[in-house]
Amino acid sequence: MVTVLDTLTAAVTEAVADAASGWDVAGEIPIDVLRGLGAKGVLCAEAKAEFGGLALSGTDNGQLTAHTGALCSSLRSVMTSQGMAAWTVQRFGDRAQRREYIGRLTGGELAAVAFSEPGAGSDLAAMTTEIRRDGEEIVVHGTKTWITVAGYADWILVFGRHAGGGAVAVVPASAPGVRVTRVADPLGCRAAGHATVELDQVRLPEENLLVVAGQPVLMLTTIALTYGRLSVAWGCVGILRACLTAVARHAGNREQFGQPLIRHQLVARHLAELYAAERTATFACEQAGRAWDQGSPEQVPASVLAKHVAAGNAARGAAAALQVLASAGAGGGHVVERAYRDAKLMEIIEGSNEICQLILAEHAASTAG
Numbered sequence: 330m331v332t333v334l335d336t337l338t339a340a341v342t343e344a345v346a347d348a349a350s351g352w353d354v355a356g357e358i359p360i361d362v363l364r365g366l367g368a369k370g371v372l373c374a375e376a377k378a379e380f381g382g383l384a385l386s387g388t389d390n391g392q393l394t395a396h397t398g399a400l401c402s403s404l405r406s407v408m409t410s411q412g413m414a415a416w417t418v419q420r421f422g423d424r425a426q427r428r429e430y431i432g433r434l435t436g437g438e439l440a441a442v443a444f445s446e447p448g449a450g451s452d453l454a455a456m457t458t459e460i461r462r463d464g465e466e467i468v469v470h471g472t473k474t475w476i477t478v479a480g481y482a483d484w485i486l487v488f489g490r491h492a493g494g495g496a497v498a499v500v501p502a503s504a505p506g507v508r509v510t511r512v513a514d515p516l517g518c519r520a521a522g523h524a525t526v527e528l529d530q531v532r533l534p535e536e537n538l539l540v541v542a543g544q545p546v547l548m549l550t551t552i553a554l555t556y557g558r559l560s561v562a563w564g565c566v567g568i569l570r571a572c573l574t575a576v577a578r579h580a581g582n583r584e585q586f587g588q589p590l591i592r593h594q595l596v597a598r599h600l601a602e603l604y605a606a607e608r609t610a611t612f613a614c615e616q617a618g619r620a621w622d623q624g625s626p627e628q629v630p631a632s633v634l635a636k637h638v639a640a641g642n643a644a645r646g647a648a649a650a651l652q653v654l655a656s657a658g659a660g661g662g663h664v665v666e667r668a669y670r671d672a673k674l675m676e677i678i679e680g681s682n683e684i685c686q687l688i689l690a691e692h693a694a695s696t697a698g
Contacts, residue, residue: 334389337371341397349401350662352520363407363481368437372411380427381435387621391563391614398567402671403520409560410478414440414486416556421497421541441482443473443526444550451684453550458489460496467538469498473526480511480522488550495546497539506531517671555629557679558636559621562614565639565675568668569607572650575665576600579654599649606642613638630692637685643672
């Protein structure tokens with residue numbers, strides 16, 4: 330029996346085919362590919378059916394994300410952004426806003442989610458972007474940096490300060506006062522549309538302000554980032570699976586000193602450690618996915634743990650894969666070469682390794698007997 334997950338996985342495989350390395354080199358995914366996948370529900374498959382989504386479980390969506398990450402981390406980054414945008418609107422918008430904006434996403438529009446600022450990367454409490462009311466309008470002013478998908482986006486969910494708390498505004502990328510500048514030659518996920526977004530006194534109708542306005546900034550960002558962290562973690566599982574496949578094939582076929590590489594114990598160790606890294610990351614993601622699906626209070630620390638474990642394992646695993654493949658995997662666009670660059674960024678985005686460690690340490694201290 331063909332499941333929804335099977336259909337979506339096949340759609341991603343068909344869309345990527347052998348194009349991922351070309352997208353990476355060019356720094357761009359064709360917009361019609363992104364809109365086509367969006368319209369099929371692939372990019373935010375967890376969205377509720379009442380808003381045009383496919384209502385995939387967190388666990389199934391994680392497997393779809395891992396599959397996408399194994400093929401193309403840039404496309405997976407777009408998927409993370411789209412899913413986080415849908416999740417943010419679903420949690421923070423009223424019914425009319427959910428119906429409109431999630432419906433746009435499942436209809437093929439593209440959205441970015443803007444947290445980071447030049448002076449507020451990991452320290453999101455230090456963000457200075459302002460969202461204020463002015464009569465029946467809102468005014469958005471500030472600068473956001475390294476915003477994934479902003480280079481493709483039809484609209485941007487901007488997190489900022491409002492009335493002593495925080496708020497989220499839906500900002501059309503074409504609105505007067507919005508300037509989007511692509512990040513030139515990023516290290517990894519080169520085709521994910523990373524950009525700086527400058528917002529110069531952008532005026533919008535008050536209905537573009539999600540109804541959660543006024544709640545604490547850190548509460549808003551944590552809820553949104555929990556989705557993003559789990560999505561990134563599953564993407565890292567995909568990176569590990571791609572590296573594992575590449576190393577197993579190469580080590581089995583490449584001969585050195587009269588025997589296949591896999592027969593050399595130090596190479597076999599790399600393969601064993603890659604396998605262990607992929608399995609460990611998968612188990613952490615599955616645990617977090619169950620907590621997510623159950624609405625458990627543990628979903629926040631579980632997602633942080635999954636992201637921390639999977640990102641670290643992916644960075645180390647990609648380095649080991651490159652070590653085994655050597656020059657065979659070092660060419661521009663090779664799956665392992667891309668994984669090596671992409672995985673390093675995963676240790677930084679959606680909470681750096683260090684931020685994840687601080688969160689996990691605080692959680693451990695709070696739960697200690």
